[in-house]
Amino acid sequence: MMELVAANWWLFVIALIIGIAIAWWIFVANRKTRVVSTRPDVLEEGSAPAQRNQALIDAPTASAATAPTAPAPTPAPAPAPAATGDDLKRIKGVGPKLEKLLQSLGVTTYAEIAGWSEADIDRIDAQLGNFAGRIRRDNWPEQARFLAAGDEAGFKAKFGAV
Amino acid sequence: MPIWLELLVLLLLTFAGGLALGWALWGRSPARGIEE
Numbered sequence: 239m240m241e242l243v244a245a246n247w248w249l250f251v252i253a254l255i256i257g258i259a260i261a262w263w264i265f266v267a268n269r270k271t272r273v274v275s276t277r278p279d280v281l282e283e284g285s286a287p288a289q290r291n292q293a294l295i296d297a298p299t300a301s302a303a304t305a306p307t308a309p310a311p312t313p314a315p316a317p318a319p320a321a322t323g324d325d326l327k328r329i330k331g332v333g334p335k336l337e338k339l340l341q342s343l344g345v346t347t348y349a350e351i352a353g354w355s356e357a358d359i360d361r362i363d364a365q366l367g368n369f370a371g372r373i374r375r376d377n378w379p380e381q382a383r384f385l386a387a388g389d390e391a392g393f394k395a396k397f398g399a400v
Numbered sequence: 401m402p403i404w405l406e407l408l409v410l411l412l413l414t415f416a417g418g419l420a421l422g423w424a425l426w427g428r429s430p431a432r433g434i435e436e
Contacts, residue, residue, distance in 0.1 A: 242403065242406060242407060243410065246407060249407070249411055250410070250411065250414045253411045253412075253415040253418065254415070254417060254418040254421075255418065256415060256418065257414065257416065257417060257418020257419045257421070257422065258418040258419075258421055258422045259418075259422075260419060260422070261418065261419045261420075261421065261422020261423055261425075261426065261427065262422050262425075262426060264422070264427070265422060265423065265425075265427035266426045
């Protein structure tokens with residue numbers, strides 16, 4: 239066998255080179271097309287899908303969408319916040335736990351909640367943990383506007399008994 | 401076993417060895433598919 243190899247060594251060199259060349263073509267030269275065809279990593283998708291999902295979560299439910307829209311309350315000038323803060327539990331959807339959480343975030347008055355912009359809502363909502371989404375679902379800013387203005391009748395008409 | 405068949409088998413083995421060498425050099429890299 240050794241004589242066979244010695245007599246045809248150049249054939250073996252060629253076979254080896256061809257093998258290496260094909261492997262190089264498969265693993266190096268052909269790499270780009272295979273990488274292009276792979277699914278992009280979820281981390282490379284950016285925040286757009288997450289924002290879209292959050293928008294779907296925040297979207298009003300079907301019952302809320304079909305509910306008759308009450309006349310928008312005239313944004314009354316917020317009274318000076320009480321030194322001790324308001325009873326945030328009067329806002330529908332806010333319980334003792336959420337009230338504590340809000341107070342820990344520095345939110346203590348109706349006027350603050352009534353004055354939240356969309357960005358504020360997003361910022362606070364992100365810190366509510368398991369309660370995320372409640373602000374828009376229960377429409378805290380509008381509730382707070384009634385409560386801050388002391389409009390008990392309006393609040394009752396729109397959100398039920400306090 | 402005819403001598404040409406023996407030569408052919410040895411050549412195929414050498415060819416497979418070349419493929420294995422190329423795989424070890426470029427195909428085994430964990431970076432493949434992540435870079436670019």
